[in-house]
Amino acid sequence: MAGFVWKRAVIKVGSSLIAPDNQCSTLYLSAIAKFICSSRQQGKEVILVSSGSVAAGRSKIAHKHRPSIAEKQAMAAIGQTHMMANWASLFDFDCAQILLTADDLHNRTRYVNIKNTLRELLKNKALPIVNENDTVATAELKVGDNDNLAAYTALVAQADTLIICSDIDGLFDADPRTNPQAKLISEVREITPQIHQLAGGAGSAVGTGGMQTKIQAAEKCVKSGIQTLIVNGRDAKVFDSLAAGQLTGTLFVPTENRERARDAWLKHSLKTKGSIIIDEGAKRALLEKGASLLPSGITAVAGNFVAGEAVNIECNQTVIAKGLVLYNASDLVSIKGLKSNLIEATLGYSVGEAAVHRDDLVLL
Numbered sequence: 001m002a003g004f005v006w007k008r009a010v011i012k013v014g015s016s017l018i019a020p021d022n023q024c025s026t027l028y029l030s031a032i033a034k035f036i037c038s039s040r041q042q043g044k045e046v047i048l049v050s051s052g053s054v055a056a057g058r059s060k061i062a063h064k065h066r067p068s069i070a071e072k073q074a075m076a077a078i079g080q081t082h083m084m085a086n087w088a089s090l091f092d093f094d095c096a097q098i099l100l101t102a103d104d105l106h107n108r109t110r111y112v113n114i115k116n117t118l119r120e121l122l123k124n125k126a127l128p129i130v131n132e133n134d135t136v137a138t139a140e141l142k143v144g145d146n147d148n149l150a151a152y153t154a155l156v157a158q159a160d161t162l163i164i165c166s167d168i169d170g171l172f173d174a175d176p177r178t179n180p181q182a183k184l185i186s187e188v189r190e191i192t193p194q195i196h197q198l199a200g201g202a203g204s205a206v207g208t209g210g211m212q213t214k215i216q217a218a219e220k221c222v223k224s225g226i227q228t229l230i231v232n233g234r235d236a237k238v239f240d241s242l243a244a245g246q247l248t249g250t251l252f253v254p255t256e257n258r259e260r261a262r263d264a265w266l267k268h269s270l271k272t273k274g275s276i277i278i279d280e281g282a283k284r285a286l287l288e289k290g291a292s293l294l295p296s297g298i299t300a301v302a303g304n305f306v307a308g309e310a311v312n313i314e315c316n317q318t319v320i321a322k323g324l325v326l327y328n329a330s331d332l333v334s335i336k337g338l339k340s341n342l343i344e345a346t347l348g349y350s351v352g353e354a355a356v357h358r359d360d361l362v363l364l
């Protein structure tokens, strides 16, 4: 198989690895944690999406064979602390808990907050651990499964890779539970209806969604240029291979270049709500150094946009870039021309030194 190259990955770990017998265990997590540590030492960035809260809390809440929604939510509330402690026991750096629902990902302000928080956590070398906020979310507000949640996380974090760790070697050409002749598919270049048909539901009592939700997750990622890998999280050798840069499991090959997909989205899909006018120095920093736009280079603000919306960036009456702005128009008016270390004192808050981060900016 070809080499495995990445810089920022979301690693999704399923319930069957965290709480195989409805109880937290580090049996399968040690190899994953070792891989996370060695990757970080090489300067790579990792975000975990971890399931397991319901499974880990199951034995703590009295319930009939099929727990009610409230019972499951109570299990998640207890199990989440056990799951986090289980991971934290494996690392000598900080783990950061992020609990999300679909609603958070669809709301612009909350989406921007999630993105900024992830960026800040990675900058500070903490390990973000994301799970669905099962305790508050009703079915219609939920993503529903952590495979799709991991794909959304990879998109919001602008990761280049999603690694889904499951209890099976990857995608097979038939459900191995019912067909012992099933063969592993090592590479998928196009997610066709036939690929969807290969997938069956969850294989264990603690899993949700099975291969179907993993293929949905891969589909979301590959069209945004994010390579997606399904691997067997029970096999420590898998992580030795990945650490050595060797692919294993099933790779879903991106159908689009990541930068091109991001640029096309910024350029064509987003309606601009205003303009930021910048000076020659800021223009040079953007064009020649690929820098973020700092408030110090802003001379004027036009329009009434809010943080997270798209704006044109203009110099000498020419639009030179488009990007997602981190501050409201009225706040930018207050901080234009100022050094970034004065943002907090001027506004009473700061979401970072840039007005538009270079990851959210496309040159025109």
Ligand SMILES: Nc1ncnc2c1ncn2[C@@H]1O[C@H](COP(=O)(O)OP(=O)(O)O)[C@@H](O)[C@H]1O
Binding pocket: 013, 014, 015, 016, 017, 165, 166, 167, 168, 170, 171, 172, 173, 174, 175, 176, 177, 198, 199, 200, 201, 202, 203, 204, 206, 207, 208, 209, 210, 211
């Ligand atoms: N075509 C397929 N290839 C591989 N596994 C499949 C396939 N169809 C269904 N499955 C089932 O999907 C299971 C993995 O999903 P799931 O039980 O939800 O685990 P996780 O907790 O890792 O998300 C496998 O154990 C397997 O039984």
Ligand SMILES: N[C@@H](CCC(=O)OP(=O)(O)O)C(=O)O
Binding pocket: 013, 014, 015, 016, 050, 051, 052, 053, 054, 055, 076, 131, 132, 134, 144, 145, 146, 147, 206, 207, 208, 209, 210
């Ligand atoms: N949010 C739930 C997990 C949902 C889920 O997708 O589980 P899994 O199929 O094991 O990844 C929990 O923490 O129990």
